[in-house]
Amino acid sequence: MELTHRIVDTGDIRMHVAEQGEGYPVIFCHGFPHTWFMWHNQLEAVAAAGYRALAPDLRGYGRTDAPAGLESYTNEAVIGDLLALLDDIGEQRAVFVGLDFGAQLVWELSLRHPERVAAVAVLNNPFSPRPPRPPSAFWTKAADRHFLHLAYFQEPGVADAELAADPRGFLARVYYSLSGDYHYLDTWKNPPGLGYLDVLPEAPPMPWSWLSEAEFDTLVADFERTGFTGGLNWYRSLDRNWELTEAYADAKVTVPTFFLYGENDPDMEGFSGRDPLATLRANVVDLREVVEIPKAGHLVQLERADAVNGFLINALKSLDLTVSTSA
Known part of the structure; x- marks a missing residue:
C-alpha cells in the first residue's frame, strides 16, 4: 500500500507517475494549476479498496517533461502518454478519472480509443459535443466585456510571468476562488485589461478546513520549480484541439460513465452551457450515475474527499473489472 513514484518513458516524453495499491488500474488525470498530488486522498482510498491507483503529472507539470511547442499540449498528444502508460x-x-483539463482529456480518450477505456468517472466538467466554431470564437466576445482568464492566458509570456512571480500567492488565491467557499464568477465583475492576481480574491490564511498547510506546501513546491508555462500551454492549445476533433463532431460517449459535481462548481455554472446535465445525458449513452455534492466547488476531490472517495469506490465495485494477464 506504499505510495511509490517512477518515471515512464512514453516514447515522446518522460512522465512522472505516482502509484499506490494493486489490482485493476485506475488512472487519475488532473487539471490546471494542479499536479498528481491533487489526487492523493483518492489514491490512498482507491488502493485500500483493492485497486491499482495511478496519478501522472501530465505533460508540462511537476516532474514530467514540459516540451516546447503548442502541438505538444493537444489532447491527442497527451492521450498518447496515457496509452503508453497503459502499455x-x-x-x-x-x-x-478526470477533473478540469483532465476531464476534457478522458472524454476525448473515450471517443478516440474506447477499446482502452473500461469506464470514466468525471468530476465537474460534463461532456458536451464539439461546438460549430473554435472555442476562442466564444471567449473572445466575453473577454471584450469583462476579465476572462481563458483570453488572458492566450498571450505567451504574459500570464507566465505574472503567476511565476508569486506561485504561493497565486495558488492560494486561485484554489480558494475555485472552491465552494467563494463564487468564482465574481471575477467576471472586473473589466478586461487586468492581470489574474488583480481579479482573484485574497485567500484566508492556511490551514483551510479542506487543505492543510503541508498539503499546500507540496503543491507550491512544484510550481516554484517549474513555473506555469506548461499548464498555460494547455489553454493555448484549445483551438487546436477543436481542429483535431472534426471527425468526432457528432460522436457520443459510449463507455460506462459516472459523473459527480459540486453544487457551487464554477464550470457547471458558467462554462458548460445553459443545461449541462441535459447535454451530458443526451450525449453519453451509458451514463450510470450523476451525483451532486452540496456546497462543494471545483476542487471537490479535496473539499469533500470522503464523498468523492465513496463515489469512486462504489462506481468501481459496480463494474466487472478483470486485470489483464498480458505482459
Whole structure:
C-alpha cells in the first residue's frame, strides 16, 4: 500500500507517475494549476479498496517533461502518454478519472480509443459535443466585456510571468476562488485589461478546513520549480484541439460513465452551457450515475474527499473489472 513514484518513458516524453495499491488500474488525470498530488486522498482510498491507483503529472507539470511547442499540449498528444502508460503496466484498459483539463482529456480518450477505456468517472466538467466554431470564437466576445482568464492566458509570456512571480500567492488565491467557499464568477465583475492576481480574491490564511498547510506546501513546491508555462500551454492549445476533433463532431460517449459535481462548481455554472446535465445525458449513452455534492466547488476531490472517495469506490465495485494477464 506504499505510495511509490517512477518515471515512464512514453516514447515522446518522460512522465512522472505516482502509484499506490494493486489490482485493476485506475488512472487519475488532473487539471490546471494542479499536479498528481491533487489526487492523493483518492489514491490512498482507491488502493485500500483493492485497486491499482495511478496519478501522472501530465505533460508540462511537476516532474514530467514540459516540451516546447503548442502541438505538444493537444489532447491527442497527451492521450498518447496515457496509452503508453497503459502499455507500460501491461493493461489493455483502465478506468480513467478526470477533473478540469483532465476531464476534457478522458472524454476525448473515450471517443478516440474506447477499446482502452473500461469506464470514466468525471468530476465537474460534463461532456458536451464539439461546438460549430473554435472555442476562442466564444471567449473572445466575453473577454471584450469583462476579465476572462481563458483570453488572458492566450498571450505567451504574459500570464507566465505574472503567476511565476508569486506561485504561493497565486495558488492560494486561485484554489480558494475555485472552491465552494467563494463564487468564482465574481471575477467576471472586473473589466478586461487586468492581470489574474488583480481579479482573484485574497485567500484566508492556511490551514483551510479542506487543505492543510503541508498539503499546500507540496503543491507550491512544484510550481516554484517549474513555473506555469506548461499548464498555460494547455489553454493555448484549445483551438487546436477543436481542429483535431472534426471527425468526432457528432460522436457520443459510449463507455460506462459516472459523473459527480459540486453544487457551487464554477464550470457547471458558467462554462458548460445553459443545461449541462441535459447535454451530458443526451450525449453519453451509458451514463450510470450523476451525483451532486452540496456546497462543494471545483476542487471537490479535496473539499469533500470522503464523498468523492465513496463515489469512486462504489462506481468501481459496480463494474466487472478483470486485470489483464498480458505482459
